[in-house]
Amino acid sequence: MAYLGTPMATKFVLERHGFSMQKKYGQNFLIDQNILENIIFEAGITKDDFVLEIGPGIGTMTQYICEAARKVVAVEIDKNLIPILEETLSEYFNVTVLNEDILKVDLQTFIQENNDGRPIKIVANLPYYITTPIIMELFESHAAIESITVMVQKEVADRMQVGPGTKDYGALSLAVQYYSNPKVVMVVPPACFMPRPNVSSSVIRLERYVEAPVQVIDEKLMFQLIRASFNQRRKTLANGLTNGLNLAISKEELMDLFLELGWKENIRGEALTLEQFAQLSNSISNRG
16 A cells, blocks of 8 residues: 655665765655546546656555556666665556666667557656656657646746746647647645745646647757747847748748738747748748
């Protein structure tokens, strides 16, 4: 039975092993059982599921996942946590712990070898500094992922689901919304962690699309356009793209495309929807 998830149990395990938090890994451990139970519920984990957990820490959420899922693989980068995980997960026979960097794991091969290539569910509690690279790697791997339920800083979760014309809207918003349907399922205050972070967190569920909401000729080009337009937010879209990218068309041709699409010449990238970025990308591909 899951026994971690309280301040007393967490403190006992950490002191027993003489473990010190590693700031470079952004370690904050959940100490609220209601939050843990709700994450499992919102992730939709059942006894049919194979779950990949990223950053299990001392195994707090892992215990809950093990009780709900068919099979669990927990990937932990900090080698100092492996002995603790061996102890806290010793009662569970459906879990494997890997001391790996998730960014270096070949997800397609991993899923093929561990789940016969069938879609998996991912659960994670990600530190701020590595959230975007991990989310993007999971999606861009094009591996068989059904959903990603992740704890992140509240402001990052907000950025994932906002639309055009807001200050939080950016490349991450568009990428997440291209690959998935994002939904914040709960806000988690600092008091639910040990040690307490300085800001609130959110749990966001990213339900992977079977088919992307927009059709693009060149996915790589579309994301190059998106990144270039937000790297220089204060510039017009035309200036941002011509300065930041080596496009196959001239600035004059780009302005002609804007007119064909019914856009103003001084439009900025932050005003475009995902569908409009796809239209622009396809228009450039057709001209190139």
